[in-house]
Amino acid sequence: MKKRLKGNVRDAALQLLMDIEEGGSYSNLALNNVIQTYELNEKDRRLLTQLVYGTLQMRDALDYRMSPYVRGKLSGWVRQLLRLSVYQLDYLTRIPDRAIVYEAVEIAKRRGHQGIVRTVNGILRSYLRSGGAPFEAIEDPLERLATETSHPLWMIEAWVNQYGFEAAEGIAFANNTVPERTARINRTQTTDEEVLEELTDFGYAVEKHPYVDVAILLAEGSFASSFAFRDGRLSIQDASSMLAVDALEVEEHMTVLDLCAAPGGKTTYIAESMNNTGKVYAHDIHAHKISKIEEQATRLHLTNIEASELDGVDVKEQYEPSTFDRILIDAPCSGLGVIRRKPEIKYTKSEEDVVALSHLQFKLVKESIPLLKVGGTLVYSTCTMDQRENEEVVTRVLAQFPNMRLKKTYAHEQLDLEEEMIQLLPNEWESDGFFIAAFVKEE
Numbered sequence: 518m519k520k521r522l523k524g525n526v527r528d529a530a531l532q533l534l535m536d537i538e539e540g541g542s543y544s545n546l547a548l549n550n551v552i553q554t555y556e557l558n559e560k561d562r563r564l565l566t567q568l569v570y571g572t573l574q575m576r577d578a579l580d581y582r583m584s585p586y587v588r589g590k591l592s593g594w595v596r597q598l599l600r601l602s603v604y605q606l607d608y609l610t611r612i613p614d615r616a617i618v619y620e621a622v623e624i625a626k627r628r629g630h631q632g633i634v635r636t637v638n639g640i641l642r643s644y645l646r647s648g649g650a651p652f653e654a655i656e657d658p659l660e661r662l663a664t665e666t667s668h669p670l671w672m673i674e675a676w677v678n679q680y681g682f683e684a685a686e687g688i689a690f691a692n693n694t695v696p697e698r699t700a701r702i703n704r705t706q707t708t709d710e711e712v713l714e715e716l717t718d719f720g721y722a723v724e725k726h727p728y729v730d731v732a733i734l735l736a737e738g739s740f741a742s743s744f745a746f747r748d749g750r751l752s753i754q755d756a757s758s759m760l761a762v763d764a765l766e767v768e769e770h771m772t773v774l775d776l777c778a779a780p781g782g783k784t785t786y787i788a789e790s791m792n793n794t795g796k797v798y799a800h801d802i803h804a805h806k807i808s809k810i811e812e813q814a815t816r817l818h819l820t821n822i823e824a825s826e827l828d829g830v831d832v833k834e835q836y837e838p839s840t841f842d843r844i845l846i847d848a849p850c851s852g853l854g855v856i857r858r859k860p861e862i863k864y865t866k867s868e869e870d871v872v873a874l875s876h877l878q879f880k881l882v883k884e885s886i887p888l889l890k891v892g893g894t895l896v897y898s899t900c901t902m903d904q905r906e907n908e909e910v911v912t913r914v915l916a917q918f919p920n921m922r923l924k925k926t927y928a929h930e931q932l933d934l935e936e937e938m939i940q941l942l943p944n945e946w947e948s949d950g951f952f953i954a955a956f957v958k959e960e
C-alpha cells in the first residue's frame with residue numbers, strides 16, 4: 518500500500534527541492550523515491566516531475582528574474598518556494614497567476630510565521646505587477662547565455678572556447694529539455710520484431726532508434742512499467758552508452774574488462790553482445806554498487822559477468838599482463854553530458870573537478886593498457902563535454918604509448934562519422950553528451 522501525500526503536490530515539490538539542494542540528494546533518485554512511496558495519480562506525477570526538474574534546471578535564471586524584489590537573505594525553504602512559484606509564473610503558462618500566488622502563500626502559512634507570509638506575498642505580487650528582470654538587460658553575451666539557461670559562467674566559457682558560441686548555445690538550451698526515452702533490446706532473450714510487436718500490442722508508441730541498431734524509442738510513458746523490461750528483455754539506457762559498447766566490437770567467448778562498471782548498464786550490454794559466452798570482469802571502486810551490477814545481470818538472465826570491488830588504479834595488481842581481448846574504461850567524469858537528467862550537476866561541479874578528474878582518467882587508462890592483448894581494443898568513454906577530460910586524455914595516452922593507435926569502429930559506422938574521437942553533443946544527436954575513443958594495441 519502506498520502512503521498518502523502530506524499536503525499537496527507543491528508541498529512535495531518544495532520538500533524535494535530542499536532535499537536536493539540542501540540535503541545533497543540526487544534529483545532522479547529523490548523523485549523516483551517519492552513517486553514509488555506515495556499515492557500519486559498520473560497528472561500529479563507529471564506535475565511533480567515538471568515542478569522539481571523545471572525549478573532545478575532554471576534555478577539561477579529564476580533568482581535573476583526575481584532579484585529586483587528580494588531584499589536581504591532568504592532562508593532555505595522561502596527561497597525554494599519563491600523559485601518554485603516564479604518557475605510556474607514564467608514557464609507553466611496554463612496555470613493562472615493568481616492560483617500560483619495563492620498556493621505559495623498557503624504553503625508559507627503552513628511553514629512559517631506571519632512576517633514570512635508577507636514577504637512571500639509581497640515579492641510575488643511585485644513580480645506580477647512589474648515583471649521580472651529581463652535577460653536582455655545583461656550585456657555580455659556569455660553572461661546572458663549563462664543566466665538565461667542557468668549555467669555557471671565557467672561552463673559556458675569552456676564550451677564557447679572549445680566548441681564555439683553557437684554550439685555552446687545549443688548545448689545550454691538542450692540541457693534544459695527532456696531526454697529521449699530509449700531502451701536496449703536484450704537479443705539473448707528476444708528478437709527486435711517480437712519485442713516491438715509486444716510493446717505495440719500493449720499500447721506503447723515505440724519505434725526503432727534512428728541510428729543505434731539495438732535501441733528502441735518510446736514516444737511517451739516509461740519502459741519501466743512494461744513486461745519486457747521486468748522480465749529482462751529490455752534495459753533503459755541512452756543511445757550514446759550503447760555506442761560506447763558497440764565501439765568495443767566484442768565477439769563471442771572473449772575475456773573483457775569493464776573497469777568502472779557500476780551500475781552495470783554497459784557491462785550487461787557487453788555480456789549480451791557476447792551472447793552470454795566468454796566473461797566480463799566488472800569492477801567498481803564502491804563496494805555498495807557491486808550488487809547493482811549483479812541485480813542487472815540476474816534480471817537480464819546473464820551468467821557471464823563476474824563483478825567485484827576494485828580501485829581501478831590498482832588493476833595491474835589484480836591481473837596478468839595481456840589478459841584481456843577488450844577493455845572498457847567508462848571513466849568517472851564531471852557528467853556535463855547528463856545535465857538533462859541531473860540538473861544539479863550544473864551547480865555542484867567546478868572547473869577544479871574537471872582538472873582533477875582528467876588526471877584520474879588518464880591514470881585509469883594508463884594502468885589498464887598492459888592488461889590488453891596485442892591486437893585488442895580499449896575504449897575510453899565519458900558522459901561529459903570538456904576537452905580536458907576527453908580529447909586531452911586521449912592525446913596524453915597516444916603520446917605516452919606509441920603502440921596505442923586510434924581506430925574507427927562499429928559506433929563510427931552507425932553515426933556515419935569520419936572523426937576518430939567521437940564527441941556527441943546533446944543538441945546534435947538527441948542523446949546525452951558523450952565521448953568515445955577506441956584504441957587498438959599494436960606490437
Ligand SMILES: C[S@@+](CC[C@H](N)C(=O)[O-])C[C@H]1O[C@@H](n2cnc3c(N)ncnc32)[C@H](O)[C@@H]1O
Pocket residue numbers: 758776777778779780781782783784800801802803806827828829830847848849850900
Ligand atoms: C560513469 S560511471 C560508470 C557507469 C557504468 N559504466 C554504466 O554504464 O552503468 C563511473 C563509475 O566509476 C566508478 N569509479 C570511480 N572511481 C573509480 C576508480 N578509481 N576505480 C574504479 N571505479 C571507479 C564510480 O563509482 C562510477 O560507478
